[in-house]
Amino acid sequence: MNEQTNASQPTAEIENLTVSLPVPGGTLEAVKGLSLSLSPRETLGIVGESGSGKSMTALALMGLLPPGARVEADRMQVGGADILTMSDRQLSADIRGHKAAMIFQEPMTSLNPVYSIGRQLTEAMTMHGQRYDTARTRALELLHAVGLPDPEERFSQYPHQFSGGQRQRILIAMALMNSPGLLIADEPTTALDVTIQAQILDLLKEMREKLGIAVILITHDFGVLSHHADRVMVMLKGEVIETGRTEAVLRKPQHEYTRRLIDSLPKAHSRPPPPDGTALIEVEQVSQSYKFRRGLFSPIRTIEAVKDVSFTLSEGETLAFVGESGSGKSTLARMLLGLEAPKAGRIRLDGTDIASVPDKVRAHLLQPIFQDPYGSLNPRMSVSQIIRRPLDIHEIGTRAERAERTRAVMEQTGLSPRFFHAFPSQMSGGQRQRVAIARALILNPRIIVCDEPTSALDVSIQAQILTLLEGLRGRLNLTLLLITHDLGVVRQMADRVIVMQDGQVVEAGMTAELFAAPTQDYTRTLLASVSAL
């Protein structure tokens, strides 16, 4: 239907693109003077943190910028068509889904829940006058190609009947229906579990080679790019600060920011193994299950979140729980924090059964740090109130003493005193996470339970927080229980690792040993899926 692009001509080309967005009180230049050129079969990685303008660039290519956005460029073409001069109708008819297709970060929500996948696949062709039979044949062909099992049978099923990975495969198939020359993948794996991530990236690579298309891969994760992109473009605040062959950029980053990005990737640490301390937490064959209903009237289902888990946490060590979402690691943390009671098994805190440890004593022993720095702070309280709250609840000290202690902890966690009366909404994500750490520290607990402490933060901030935690651990002789899906974090921080899957312990061992020689298949898949540099 659309003529094959001339081999000599680049698939997509942008010269001097500027995108400005209206914001309260003026305009924001989301992309400034960007130029790029992309040949068939080539993969360009665009990397940057949120707000760097990488997504805006992609949306500009599709003509899908939010209303009110202004686009200026010397030249912008996809598959030989000049996007700048095209109307929305023309863009719809000729570019979107035809010359250029796009897949998005969230496979769970990118399919319309009320229509079957068959309809959503075929309409990409039928809406432009193709026969349904042709479209169906093509769709089944592509579903086979992207590796969806039983495409014929599942053709009339609805999105909610597929897993996240499967949905991303369906979305890739959908993007390829009209054989576009360019595929833009905006964070295609961020929302997926690590083991699935690798599969999807490999699938993209395979499709690119099989179909001869050009790919723009947008990500915040340098790791993703190292194996899958030919060239890399690094963006910061709307500007391209560095561009070049992937290996070259990784090996010899030119720009300070690029260097920081690469450096901030967690590295294996070289901490001497901690001395054998006393056992602070002993967990014996703990199980936990939930009965729940999806709606008020769906049947009751039982989910076994944790099955027969046993481990010991000794004073001074850092133990990491690794697993994908639903592996039961967060449930474990909740049980330790006294937020729920186990259905079976025993948990002993410092030698006492957790059920007989009074709440307030337990609070002195261990404190949590949560994942989401937006949700973990009460937006109606000022920073000092938040940090002081544990002292208020435990009724420790006088007003002045509490304020004194608050200031001390703030200093410890690197929070400037000017934040004392600030509210969470006035702070950045990293600063908030520091507040959360300060709150956890103010009672001088011996154990900190860190539930995904960095996964909601930008990469460069992640590194700062991890460094802070490392420093505090040393200075305060903290015992850390780390819960994460990020193996990089594990390698940097943990002494010991426990790998979990479906509520059960798959493998446990010292970090270095486990990374070097995993014994279980699952652990191997997990490790392999992490894009090492």
Added chain:
Amino acid sequence: MSAVDLDLEGEPPLRATLRRMRHHKGIVFGGVVVVIFMLLAVFAPLLTPYDYATQNIANRMVPPVWAGGNWTHPFGTDHLGRDYLARLLYGTRISVIVGVGASTIGCCIGVTLGLAAGYWGGRVDRFVSFLLACQLAMPTILLAMALVFIIGPSTLVVICVVGVLHWNLFLVVTRAATMRVREMEFVQASRALGASPMPIITHDVLPNVTSHIIVIYTFEFGKAILAEATLSFLGVGVPAPAPSWGLMIAEGRNALFFQPWLVIIPGAALFLLVIAVNLMGDGLRDVTAPEARQ
């Protein structure tokens, strides 16, 4: 789409909300109108020399100024020669008192149940949900009529009946907000600190659902005013000779085609007050929404 990371000069949430309120046309308009009505209600005796109940049947049905009347009775007089402006002004008191009283009663019931259901969940939630299902199914107007009829009409009875029958929105919103807040990590942090439920509800949950409650309160305020007017109109509300606007409309109904102002004036007052209240509610929702979204 990727967020536009603007390093806005931060300000505390309350001040930010107040600033947004000052710049919200709906709130400003609604607020000004509501305040004017409140002032009229409070200072009614100073604004008119007439009493709302004193009749002068030799001087009935005087048209208002714009319909050929005179300035002695700017809004004219009713079928008993009572000054219509005086009745309207004193009627504001009834509307405001009923609005405040009924929505406060509804608020107390709904918020209490909502907090309990949202915080404890499980059986408590199921019980409260069942109560809600029953309450929603109750034909409110009919039940209110029956109740007022049985107990006997008076302003207090109307306030209580309307209040007792209008708590579902408070419940629904408080429950949903509480459930959401409850799952937020700062609540879990407090629980991990060993705090007992009451301090968590008062310190962590309530401040974060207050904005929703205020929004609902505004809407229910308007609804209660309309409910009172409707009951009075149907003859089972505030008893005569109290100058309830609904009653004034009912009394003016006979003259609708010939002295339409008797119906139009109280109707317009009712409309203006309720629309102002609702505009405030809409505005407050707009203004507090950004925080709710975070």
Added chain:
Amino acid sequence: MLEYILRRCGLALSVGFTISLVAFLLLNFATDPAVTMAGEEATTEEIERLRALYGFDRPLYLQYYNWLVSFFRGDFGESVHWRLPVAELVARHFPVTLLLAGMSLTVTILVAIPLGVLAAMNPNTLIDRIALSIAVAAQAIPNFWLGMMAILLLAVTWPIFPVSGNNTIWHFILPAFVLGLSSVPAIMRLTRTGLLEVMGTDYIRAARAKGYRGGALLFRHAMRNALLPVVSVLAVQFGEKLGGAIVTETVFAINGIGRLAVQSVLIGDVPVVQSLLFLFAMFFVFANLLADLLNAWLDPRIRLA
């Protein structure tokens, strides 16, 4: 799915049961049905005779049991005032109200949904503001007042529509409009926000990336998702029309169930009020049930759960 339906029906029944209890207790505690029933000019002996005849002297729980049993047999008791079986009164008045409710729902749909769609398609424009203003105004207008204004303008000043009564379909147009308008704000806002929300979802962005735009995007992708909640709220609104009919029918002198309710309350006709309270509630409950089932059927996420 079957379990879902059964559960839903179970809830509907238990709600109905609770409400019947409330209706029964409320009116039996608060009034003496025998006195009301004996009517004007009754003597004490006659009241006692009636009390024994209708079993008002028996224990309350037994009375409730009998009332409930006969209720489910279709015997709703007898109106004190009309001296007619309540079932017959209801049968006589209900179709009128049903027609009114149906027509007013049509008005709601025809006004609210297009308005909501228009507003959502043009957010923050003049159209949007006009639509929202209509919603805000419709929410604040006292229904009975609107009805009177409608009669004043459209039936008397310009005699386009009949003034009152329910003899022909033309008699229903003004009241249906007045009653229908009361649901417009809720439905319009819901359509608008629903559509705006849907238009901001990932799957709409994905559909746009596929080449969808304009009307095709709206009708082939966004509408069904946005209207799912609207359908259930419409059903709820339909259930609430009975309550609304109380006022509208009074204003327009329509001889439906709402007017019957008002009259029965004002003359203290206990059996009728009791039965109507229960019937209104059951009507609402079943409208809701229907909405849930409809929603389950329209939404594959529930249908195939």
Added chain:
Amino acid sequence: MNLKPFLLCIAATLIAVPPAVADRQDDTLVAAFPREISTTDGLYNTRRENDILGLLIDDALYYVDPETQEPVALSALSHEFVNDTTLVVTLRDDVTFHDGSLMTSADVVYSFNHILDETTETRFHARIDRWLDSVEALDERRVQFNMKYPYAMVLYDFAYYTKIRQEGSYEVDGVTVPDAQRELALGSGPYRVIEYIPGQQVTLELYEGYREDSPKAVASIRNITIRIIGDYATQAAEVMAGGVHWAFNVPTDIAENVGNTGRARFVAGPSMRVGYVALDAAGRSDPDGPMTDIRVRRALNHAIDRQAIVDNIVRGSSGPLSTPCQPIQFGCDESAAVVYAYDPDLARSLLAEAGYADGFELVLTASRDRDVMEALVGYWTAIGLDARLDYLRNVATPRNAGELMAFYGSSGSFSIPDAGAIMPDRFITDQQRVYTGDEALSELVASTNSTYDQDLRKERFREAITRITDQAYWVPVHRYSQNFLLSNEIEYVQPEDGMPRLFMVRWQNAD
């Protein structure tokens, strides 16, 4: 969403129901009644609405002539007093019920026995039972009435307080069922009921077998539809819009306004109706209540300006009232009444004298004439009482139960121009509505009708009126004006006695 079926349904309904507009073309007169007709059987309701309906569908033995206001024979041919307490009535031989059957003496005896039987719960039992001992048929055409005492009002009572029903009308499967004639009363009048929709309308049709020499044979319009329209504003709107031809008792304000538009005519006709507030002098609601104090009752009388109420609110052909009857009635001698002039200061001092200087809570219960009620409450508030209006649809129940301290009542005396038509009902203590607690008065009033000596009756009425007004058992308020709204299409002249006779309505310029 698929709306098509729903829309189709609506469309089908629109087509199926033709817009039927009742009008002159159909020879259908539409009359509006403000209050519902709970039964078409006039024996079971005494409201004016039922009086009007009864005159249309029932022919009693006698009829009050609209010109002379004297009783004339209707179903009866003649009557003859055998002695003071024995009356023989001869029936006509050509009166038929609406099913075509002939009216005989057996029907008359059956009908009177039905009223005399207390268990049938007819509304006229108390009144008829007071004087009538028994009824017997002498032959096919002659009926003998055995009276307990001489009764002056007997022919009026025949005209209005009785209906003649076919023998066995109330027997269903051998059991007497009072409601048997509720929906479609079988009468013998010029119109017959063809449809009765409770609370909505009654449809009547001219009875073809009606005899032509009847004084009611002036009926000319084929169909009469009586629509129940609860509020007068709607009635007025309907009259202006052409949906209703005839409405009565319309408040003067509205009627005048409608008349001014020229879209219909306003006629203020004469009325026999009087309005009053009865006070709980007997202390039925509260033995120590303020109403038991004569000074309080007098104060309430002095507090109201009847002339102002009449001039400003009621208007039309109304007038202030000082008697417990309508002064145009026989025996209703205004000069016998103690007149309470409007004097709020005196009222206040009377209250103070009675120990109520700071007032008390006065609840006035009423079910009609809201404007007047509010005016009364206003006057009583003005003398320092905490007066309140309790406006109910059904006053009768609490009234008969003795729960009220003051209630508004009115009586149209069935438009009978004789004080004997109102005072016995309102002052003989066997009536539950009587709150005087005055047995001597009760006997006195009872005696007014028990003689044929008109001078003696007059004397007794004088005495009773003086007693009632002196004791201030009532606050008499006003004589009513009877306001009609008549469509320009019809002709109707209201007879002097104030009883609307709908069968006298004719189309304008009809032959």
